[in-house]
Amino acid sequence: MAPAQSLLLNTGRRIPTVGLGVYKTPAEQCVSLVHEALNLGYRHIDSAALYYNEEEVCEGISNWLAEDPSRKREEVFYTTKIGDAFHGYDKTKNAIKVSLEKAKKIQYIDLILIHSPQSDGDRRHGTWKALEEAYEAGTVKNIGVSNYGIKHLKELLAYPDLKVKPAINQFELHPWLQRPELVGFCRQHDIAVEAYSPLARGHKVADPVVVKIADKYNKTAAQILIRWSLEQGFITLPKTANKARLAPNLDVFSFDLAPEDLETLNGLEENYISGWDPTTYPLDSEKS
Template identity: 65%
Template sequence: MSSIKQKILNNGNVIPTVGLGVYETDPKKCTDLVYEALKVGYRHVDSASIYKNEQEVCDGISKWLKEDSSHKREDVFYTTKLWDADHGYEPAKKAIKLMLEKAKDIGYIDLILIHTPKTSYKKRHGAWKALEEAYEAGTVKNIGISNYGIKHVKEVLAYPDLKVVPAINQVEIHPWLGRKDLVEFCRQNKITPEAYSPLVRGQKMTDPLLLSLAKKYNKSAGQILIRWSLEEGFITLPKTETMSRLAENFDVFDFELSPEDIKTLSDLDEYYISGWDPTIYPLDDEK
């Protein structure tokens, strides 16, 4: 039975394989949601500066940590992301400082990602330099990228002053959007692929194949999708604002899909985008 709940990144650090995504989560609900998620068993929360709920996520983590002396900071993995408006070396340094101020009660940030590649070479490069400095200072334990296509990843790897290879590339991945070429390229370069929107924002929950598998395994459709993501080796970030679904989405370590069922799901791939697709953003020539 596959019950791996952590993966090792390219720098030797570990990351929990199932995280709670908090995109569009109301800040007023976010602290309690994160706290309840940690009580359920989650040890990974994924936010972003553009979500406007970083402080509330950190407050939820802090509340859980203070509740019991057995709760350790190193057991929780907190991710946030640098938005496009903060690309560039100096803007990124200021944004990272603000992120760290919001996280002061929990001490440090486990992972900061560049949220999208939708700016310019100069700005992306400057942002990466700022992230490398935060990583070297130890206030940010891991750094990575998000929504980067192969051409964007190649750009990072070709930086003449590159010191740190991204640990993560977080992109939308699910059975209807397998991104096989991108996933393979990242893995060849020791960059771990992380899957957001593994539940396809609820847009495929009535798919007949998915429903038949849910019945076969006596699991929910969401659990089947999260399990597929884990079986395919991804770190996966299901999102819910419903307290009752927190436990359901995390209860995915007591079964595994057969190889045939994994392939059948993977064969649904049709490059289906449930939200947006910055991976196709064109590169500019400015250096």
């Protein structure tokens, strides 16, 4: 059975299972890139304060919505993130305010994530409290984390004043980095798994195993990797600044990978980290 094109979060809201990541996409390209992506059928855009393109992403969404009065804001899911330098209750409150100002043309933010756990326990706690308040105010519809390992999630879930569980944990996932323990922990606690760098930042698209499978299905290697991610039940975020790749990266719902091909792809695991890995960041008790 083909994976669903949206997934129900623990908040009761739905998120499209394929989103456009805009990491390293220059701000001046984002307005037209996002607009084109929405025209092609994307309904999920993933940004961050550290990408320095939040306002342009929101402008692209706003322009697309304004073109047709039948289009509704609820059709598009917009994510941003709180950077490490803005951890702590007061700093996060201000960071949320700044992100909301940049999103004023689209009225609210669908999801804010803590970009990584790289601060300390007190500041992470304060950041979560600020996010909970934004969620309760309704200006942010879902809250979650990114690059949290199991120990960081356990710390958060153990907050004595916890009111809202994370809806999502976003971290690097692809056939060469499958993290079964972390995925399993998230699912045990009803935290949706979101895969960034599903193409391993392009480092592995020429892998002969993937190329052979792609040829079998008459698909690109990128389509095979995105499809693998979907068949694991992940929300997946292929990043591209190339408009020509937008359509094929979304054209991944019309075919199924055979069990033997999924098994072959699952056999590629090698703990390959294509970027950073804050999931290993030490808790306060682990720091020397």
